[in-house]
Amino acid sequence: MKAPLTWLRSYCDPGLEAAALAERLSMTGTEVERVGRVGAPSGDGFVIGRVLAAEPHPNADRLRVCTVDAGQGESRTIVCGAPNVAAGQTVAVALPGAVLADGTKLRKAKLRGVESAGMILSEAEMEVGDDADGIVVLDGAGAGPGTALADVIAIAETVLDLEITPNRPDCLGIYGIARELHAITGAALAPAPWGDDAEPTGTDGVAALASVAVEVPELCPRFTARAFTDVIVGPSPLWLKARLTAAGQRPINNVVDITNYVMLLTGQPLHAFDLDLVPGGEIIVRTAAPGERMTTLDGVERSLDGESVVVCDRSGPTGLAGIMGGQVSEVSEGTTRVLLEVATWDGVNILRTSNLLALRSEASTRFEKQLHPDLAMRAQRVAAKLMVELCGARLAPGTIDVDSRPRSMDPLTVGYRPERADALLGMRIAPDRAGEYLDRLGFAVESDAGGALEVTVPADRRFDVVREIDLIEEVARVHGLDEHLPATLPGGGAVGGLARHQRLLRRIEDLLRDAGLDEAVTWSFVDRDRGGVPGLAERSPVSLHNPLSEEQAVMRTDLVGGLLAVAARNLAHGTDRVALFESGRAYLPERAPTGAAPLRGGFAGSRPAPVAEPHRIAAVLAGVGGRAGWRADDRPVDFYDAKGIVELVAAALGVDVGFAPTRRAFLHPARAAAVRVGGSGAGWVGELHPQLLERIGARSGAALELDLEPLLAGSAAGEEIYEDVTTHPAVAEDIAVVGDADLDAGTIRAAVLEAGGELLESAEVFDVYAGEQVPAGKRSLALRLAFRAPDRTLTDAEVEPLRARIVAALEATGARLRG
Amino acid sequence: MLDRIERIRDEGRAAIAAAADAAAVEEARVRYLGRKAELTTILRGIGELPAAERGPVGKAGNEVRRELEGLVEEAAARHERSELDRRLAAEAIDVTLPGTPPVRLGHLHPLTRTRREIEDIFIGLGYRIAEGPEVEHDYYNFTALNHPPGHPARMLQDTFYVDPASLGDGVELYGSDGAPLTAPPGPRDVLLRTHTSPMQVRAMEDAEPPIFIIVPGRVYRRDSDATHTPMFSQVEGLAVGDGITLADLHGTLLTFARAVFGEERDVRIRPHFFPFTEPSVEVDVSCFRCGGSGELDRERCGLCKGTGWLEILGAGMVDPNVFGFVRDRGYDPDHVQGFAFGMGIERIAMLKHGVPDLRMFFENDVRMLEQFR
Numbered sequence A: 001m002k003a004p005l006t007w008l009r010s011y012c013d014p015g016l017e018a019a020a021l022a023e024r025l026s027m028t029g030t031e032v033e034r035v036g037r038v039g040a041p042s043g044d045g046f047v048i049g050r051v052l053a054a055e056p057h058p059n060a061d062r063l064r065v066c067t068v069d070a071g072q073g074e075s076r077t078i079v080c081g082a083p084n085v086a087a088g089q090t091v092a093v094a095l096p097g098a099v100l101a102d103g104t105k106l107r108k109a110k111l112r113g114v115e116s117a118g119m120i121l122s123e124a125e126m127e128v129g130d131d132a133d134g135i136v137v138l139d140g141a142g143a144g145p146g147t148a149l150a151d152v153i154a155i156a157e158t159v160l161d162l163e164i165t166p167n168r169p170d171c172l173g174i175y176g177i178a179r180e181l182h183a184i185t186g187a188a189l190a191p192a193p194w195g196d197d198a199e200p201t202g203t204d205g206v207a208a209l210a211s212v213a214v215e216v217p218e219l220c221p222r223f224t225a226r227a228f229t230d231v232i233v234g235p236s237p238l239w240l241k242a243r244l245t246a247a248g249q250r251p252i253n254n255v256v257d258i259t260n261y262v263m264l265l266t267g268q269p270l271h272a273f274d275l276d277l278v279p280g281g282e283i284i285v286r287t288a289a290p291g292e293r294m295t296t297l298d299g300v301e302r303s304l305d306g307e308s309v310v311v312c313d314r315s316g317p318t319g320l321a322g323i324m325g326g327q328v329s330e331v332s333e334g335t336t337r338v339l340l341e342v343a344t345w346d347g348v349n350i351l352r353t354s355n356l357l358a359l360r361s362e363a364s365t366r367f368e369k370q371l372h373p374d375l376a377m378r379a380q381r382v383a384a385k386l387m388v389e390l391c392g393a394r395l396a397p398g399t400i401d402v403d404s405r406p407r408s409m410d411p412l413t414v415g416y417r418p419e420r421a422d423a424l425l426g427m428r429i430a431p432d433r434a435g436e437y438l439d440r441l442g443f444a445v446e447s448d449a450g451g452a453l454e455v456t457v458p459a460d461r462r463f464d465v466v467r468e469i470d471l472i473e474e475v476a477r478v479h480g481l482d483e484h485l486p487a488t489l490p491g492g493g494a495v496g497g498l499a500r501h502q503r504l505l506r507r508i509e510d511l512l513r514d515a516g517l518d519e520a521v522t523w524s525f526v527d528r529d530r531g532g533v534p535g536l537a538e539r540s541p542v543s544l545h546n547p548l549s550e551e552q553a554v555m556r557t558d559l560v561g562g563l564l565a566v567a568a569r570n571l572a573h574g575t576d577r578v579a580l581f582e583s584g585r586a587y588l589p590e591r592a593p594t595g596a597a598p599l600r601g602g603f604a605g606s607r608p609a610p611v612a613e614p615h616r617i618a619a620v621l622a623g624v625g626g627r628a629g630w631r632a633d634d635r636p637v638d639f640y641d642a643k644g645i646v647e648l649v650a651a652a653l654g655v656d657v658g659f660a661p662t663r664r665a666f667l668h669p670a671r672a673a674a675v676r677v678g679g680s681g682a683g684w685v686g687e688l689h690p691q692l693l694e695r696i697g698a699r700s701g702a703a704l705e706l707d708l709e710p711l712l713a714g715s716a717a718g719e720e721i722y723e724d725v726t727t728h729p730a731v732a733e734d735i736a737v738v739g740d741a742d743l744d745a746g747t748i749r750a751a752v753l754e755a756g757g758e759l760l761e762s763a764e765v766f767d768v769y770a771g772e773q774v775p776a777g778k779r780s781l782a783l784r785l786a787f788r789a790p791d792r793t794l795t796d797a798e799v800e801p802l803r804a805r806i807v808a809a810l811e812a813t814g815a816r817l818r819g
Numbered sequence B: 001m002l003d004r005i006e007r008i009r010d011e012g013r014a015a016i017a018a019a020a021d022a023a024a025v026e027e028a029r030v031r032y033l034g035r036k037a038e039l040t041t042i043l044r045g046i047g048e049l050p051a052a053e054r055g056p057v058g059k060a061g062n063e064v065r066r067e068l069e070g071l072v073e074e075a076a077a078r079h080e081r082s083e084l085d086r087r088l089a090a091e092a093i094d095v096t097l098p099g100t101p102p103v104r105l106g107h108l109h110p111l112t113r114t115r116r117e118i119e120d121i122f123i124g125l126g127y128r129i130a131e132g133p134e135v136e137h138d139y140y141n142f143t144a145l146n147h148p149p150g151h152p153a154r155m156l157q158d159t160f161y162v163d164p165a166s167l168g169d170g171v172e173l174y175g176s177d178g179a180p181l182t183a184p185p186g187p188r189d190v191l192l193r194t195h196t197s198p199m200q201v202r203a204m205e206d207a208e209p210p211i212f213i214i215v216p217g218r219v220y221r222r223d224s225d226a227t228h229t230p231m232f233s234q235v236e237g238l239a240v241g242d243g244i245t246l247a248d249l250h251g252t253l254l255t256f257a258r259a260v261f262g263e264e265r266d267v268r269i270r271p272h273f274f275p276f277t278e279p280s281v282e283v284d285v286s287c288f289r290c291g292g293s294g295e296l297d298r299e300r301c302g303l304c305k306g307t308g309w310l311e312i313l314g315a316g317m318v319d320p321n322v323f324g325f326v327r328d329r330g331y332d333p334d335h336v337q338g339f340a341f342g343m344g345i346e347r348i349a350m351l352k353h354g355v356p357d358l359r360m361f362f363e364n365d366v367r368m369l370e371q372f373r
């Protein structure tokens, strides 16, 4: 909402500079986004002048040399190019030194050989209208030459650009803002402009000229109409054009300008019909037939649905209720009779239709916030006076008033208990101060013996202030929160802290960071075909109904896709190696778990989430592997680099993880493993497929993605119990096992551990050998075995039979002990 | 005989002192102390001397022998040390070459760091952390937060809706009134949460007051330009308990702002409007770049645009209508009160670290990530 300062000050002037005024408004809830300006930076150097003579320019056909009395004691010569300049006119003059609206400083200048000491101004040059062709003629302004121009027209207007919150449609009108200024500063408020009405001088009563039938009273709580005859349509007076221009509206003609002006003043939109274009003066308010079409004032033909409300004449829609008028009955230069509609619409319906048609207007942004029916007649009265005054119109006696307002719009009285306010705010506001603030805001306040207030809500605030808490807010903000509110801390001694899963999640993220990975945060939404990465699009995603772009059309079902794109981008920048991880959610179109399982998507609340949102970590290593720097070995990234990360995480959590060969379309088919924890899947790890490597511009790469919930569920981290390992130390023994080259280490290790039983504490592979020392097609694995009993130091005699069992178990797998 | 021994001593001393390396020392040792050395021969033949000479010659001979042995040992050690020194000197390396780090240094994302910093401040103030769904029911995102259907405040946040056809079979869906859907879902029943506030109601459904939680997480709005990304992150706060006041909110946020931006900071609260808080406020922190003066080196401070203040969050007292949705969980709107607040993590990270463009957080350029240790 743009509020020109001179207009605002004509109703309430707290005597503050624009900046101070803006600050005061902002600190009480009316945010001032900008203090702007329309017209010149100041009125200095702008005066009223009288054209004494206007002679042709000796050297230019289209210029005139004018002699102008600008009140400086002597007349001056001004060269003027406007076709309408003539002797005898009172005009607006900028003297040399004046700074014009476009920021240029006017100087004496020779125009085709004639020196010009000033400039005669047009509307556009003053930014008080949009006429740029001719100069403004101010005959009848009642001001003599030399009078400061700013005294006659607002040529240097300061405009407050206000952000009005949706609960305050009353501040979408200048008078409402003035009332707000009055409340927060205590400065006097001028009487409301709707205090008096125009004299009806028409011959026929309104009922003889028009009729209104409202078929949908629940969507149209009130419809008022007045008729005007003998209307002379023409340009508006300069003061009106100036106010509209400053408020951001383009002047059109006096009738349309009046409707806009009254809306900007009162907050209540109006609509003027050319009554002669409404057959029989008959108005019907109804919902549209589904698919019914009409052309709105902006020249667009629109197709309506069955819930859109239309204002119709006998032959069809002539206006889209509360949003925009229709072309059929538009007021034009030839209009002589005007029907002025001021109605109240159902806000929800207006918002719905305006969203449906993607058509927002000054009217709809007000109506959608629900205006009160009492506002309608205010606007009728202000408009009627202006119609008479500015268009020479005669007001037909009477007003058509179809008032169907529901009881929910009846006057409302709300109680205010000062002690309740104090207890909520944590500061004391004296009851009489509270009463004063509410009174200034336009509430009717009565106090009872106990100090409580009975507060009647004005129509302007009827839907915003309905409870005691709403009154408390009004009182608190006018009192001044920033100035008065103490800063205390809640009592109660609540204990804060991270939950276990949150602690472990941080541990894992820190671990990955300390293992040399950089954390990335990638978009939750991705493109439907996942950038063409094979296999990622296999899982059907949660799709957006209204995505911003195809690139962000569906929710990700994995984290690795985003990391691959980040890796590719960084490699393209010239980085030779990337090591990235992300900790975040995938979104799966599945039933979400119930109960507290936040890492699986089981959240607080009575209603489970619509989809499953498991928390995952993923990592991508790409480019050069091994160590960096001048001692780099430049080896490629391989499977074991990624698997090492999985094992590091598992070790930090104290979880046993298993690996088994698996396939994913984007991974090397023979170098990928499923990760399992306690028999259930927990993710995957693998080398990237060579074709994918080529696509992301990496010469080698590996990746992993893990579900955190199974990992954390199997973890005892943080809950360890001390185990005595020094009294009875372990007996270590190394064995070398020769088996077929495709007999995997996991099978051998599992067989060893199984055979070793409880006394075999661990069996770790510490060397792998294939070559001359073993037969072709075979390989040798070296394992370090640790035997330990908690209650005694093991003897050779005890270990020997275990060793025999291990040898037997190995032979069962086709392997044997070497040497 | 004694003269001979004295001569041997002088010669031995001179020879050992003159030995240039370990080999020369050894040579001197053999010559003066070896089995065939003159001194050894003298001492060996001592029994053949006249009785009166045996004593003095034996004493002097042994003294000289001990002295020379000591000198040899000393010289040998000296030469060994200097030879080691020479060898080690030959092993010199360039100590200015870079070291070999045990691992490359990794980095947490600046948003994670900022989020944790915020979390830790509130943990210190007695809060716990709650997580909530990002794909959410309309009911929690809007209705239960006092945005009735058709309410213009719903327009404030341009919402991403989820295509109901893409949801799995058997998911539980609810209408905007919170009741289980019996009819097939409409295009507006499931959405991406536009704020972290839905967790206010979820958390209250699960726990009676007092409740002190913060809710960090991703949120989504259908908006994309220099100052908006369609995805960003927020931290919600909710404190409901006995007699919690707006002044308590003020103090809490002042404490927070000072913890994040420095002890000298101030906060300023401006009344505002949010549908789910009443009264509602916006909170500014005094600019840490210019100290709140709005001026830096006699120019307008670019960070706060000369205002001296930086807007950091929205907050307010929980609207009684919100409590009305969890009345049966122990939240009688006439008796409980508390506050809620919500802040953007990106905004705070941008302010703190001078990140000029919101979109940089999601580009994950390693050259940017590496700057945040």
Ligand SMILES: [Zn+2]
Pocket: B287, B288, B289, B290, B291, B292, B293, B294, B295, B301, B302, B303, B304, B305, B306, B307, B308, B309
């Ligand atoms: Zn600053």
